[in-house]
Amino acid sequence: MKEIVVISGKGGTGKTSITAAFAILGGADIVVADCDVDAADMHLLLKPVVKKEEDFFSGYAAEIDQNKCISCGACASICRYHAISMEDGKYQVSGIDCEGCGYCYHVCPVEAINMVEQNVGKMYVSETKVGSIMVHARLRSGADNSGKLVARVKKEAKQIAQETGKEYVVVDGSPGIGCPVVASLSGADFVVLVTEPTVSGLHDLKRVSELVAKFHIPSGCIINKADLNHAVSKQIESFLSHNNIVHIGNLPYDEAFTKAMTIGQTIIEYQDEDLAALLKANWEQIKQLSTKERT
Numbered sequence: 001m002k003e004i005v006v007i008s009g010k011g012g013t014g015k016t017s018i019t020a021a022f023a024i025l026g027g028a029d030i031v032v033a034d035c036d037v038d039a040a041d042m043h044l045l046l047k048p049v050v051k052k053e054e055d056f057f058s059g060y061a062a063e064i065d066q067n068k069c070i071s072c073g074a075c076a077s078i079c080r081y082h083a084i085s086m087e088d089g090k091y092q093v094s095g096i097d098c099e100g101c102g103y104c105y106h107v108c109p110v111e112a113i114n115m116v117e118q119n120v121g122k123m124y125v126s127e128t129k130v131g132s133i134m135v136h137a138r139l140r141s142g143a144d145n146s147g148k149l150v151a152r153v154k155k156e157a158k159q160i161a162q163e164t165g166k167e168y169v170v171v172d173g174s175p176g177i178g179c180p181v182v183a184s185l186s187g188a189d190f191v192v193l194v195t196e197p198t199v200s201g202l203h204d205l206k207r208v209s210e211l212v213a214k215f216h217i218p219s220g221c222i223i224n225k226a227d228l229n230h231a232v233s234k235q236i237e238s239f240l241s242h243n244n245i246v247h248i249g250n251l252p253y254d255e256a257f258t259k260a261m262t263i264g265q266t267i268i269e270y271q272d273e274d275l276a277a278l279l280k281a282n283w284e285q286i287k288q289l290s291t292k293e294r295t
Contacts, residue, residue: 001161002290003154005035005188007173007181007212008195009204014224015194017257017267018279019172020045024268025283028131030168033157035150035184037121037137042172045266048126048134056123056137058148060100060115062093068112075104075113121149125156133160147179154187168287176204177211185212190290191219192248197232205236209245220246220289222282225253246289249282251275 006022008015020042023032034042062083064075069091076084076091083097084104105113120143126134135157139146154171161169173184185191191212195205205221212219221240226233233250240247252275260270267275 001158001167001169002189002287003158003169003171003187004190004192004286004290005171005173005184006192006194007184007208008175008193009177009206009208010200011175013175013194013196013201014251014257015175016042016172017045017261018192018194018222018224018251019170021266021268021279022170022283022286023128023132023134024130024266025280026132026168026170029166030132030170031157031161031164031166032128032132032134033153033169033171034134034136035153035171035180036174037139037146037149037153038174038180040136040138042134043126043136044264045261046128046130046134047264048124048128048136050124050126052125054123055119056121056149056152057117058120059118059143060102061095061098061118062100062102062104063114063116064091064093065112065114066090068110070110070112072109074107074109078103078107118143123149123152123156125160133157133164133166135160146174147183150174150180150183151186154184158187168290177207181208181211185215185217188215188217190286191217192286193219193221193245195221195223195236196225197223197229197236199232202232202236202239206239209243213243218246218289218292220248220286222248223250226250227252248285248289249278251278 006019034040083094121139123137128134135153137153157169174180195201256272
């Protein structure tokens with residue numbers, strides 16, 4: 001079983017649209033994992049029907065037992081996040097401001113503070129419109145620990161792939177270089193970098209490729225909307241060549257991508273044979289690259 005992770009250095013490159021197209025091409029023979037848990041949107045294109053869901057708990061927050069509290073103020077005085085304040089004659093904890101460090105728990109003289117594990121989101125196992133299994137999640141607004149939720153999604157997807165004998169797990173990772181991206185890359189066999197021919201696109205491609213290199217994972221790059229700026233596209237191709245990153249291919253700018261999205265379809269399903277042919281060729285090349293032994 002091979003794990004292919006699709007990421008981008010910045011948002012708006014078309015990463016999810018391209019990953020969803022690969023998911024359609026893979027059909028029921030793959031497991032899909034949407035690891036962009038902070039802003040998950042692949043479900044809009046794959047139309048998953050939820051078969052299983054579970055709560056995801058991670059991190060802790062302080063809660064004050066008002067029956068034990070003696071209003072000494074020790075907790076409020078040491079909270080560096082200013083998460084504890086007096087309201088209506090009682091000390092209260094702000095769930096938004098509490099970082100779960102537990103300092104207040106340790107200084108309370110009457111043990112009136114409890115550290116409670118937080119429900120920060122949900123994970124789903126679903127069936128997509130092409131019959132594949134999709135593992136995805138939703139992080140609660142304002143919640144942190146998205147990297148841990150990504151790791152949970154990936155673990156579930158790999159387990160399902162192993163149990164059902166699927167050859168590939170296709171992962172839609174988060175944009176950027178933060179903790180969710182690091183979690184997306186862990187254990188990957190091949191990474192697809194999606195970029196666009198803009199100054200910021202090239203800059204962020206360089207950043208994310210440095211991150212991938214630290215994991216020693218082979219990678220390739222798709223330049224989306226490549227014909228919008230031929231000069232920058234050439235700069236990107238030169239960067240790829242000098243850094244041992246496979247140039248998988250270029251996709252032209254085409255409003256068909258947007259039109260397909262507005263009706264809940266991938267470009268593979270939409271009537272655009274030229275783009276579909278390019279993506280099919282990209283997918284076949286990616287599968288071959290992912291099976292090569294690392295050097």
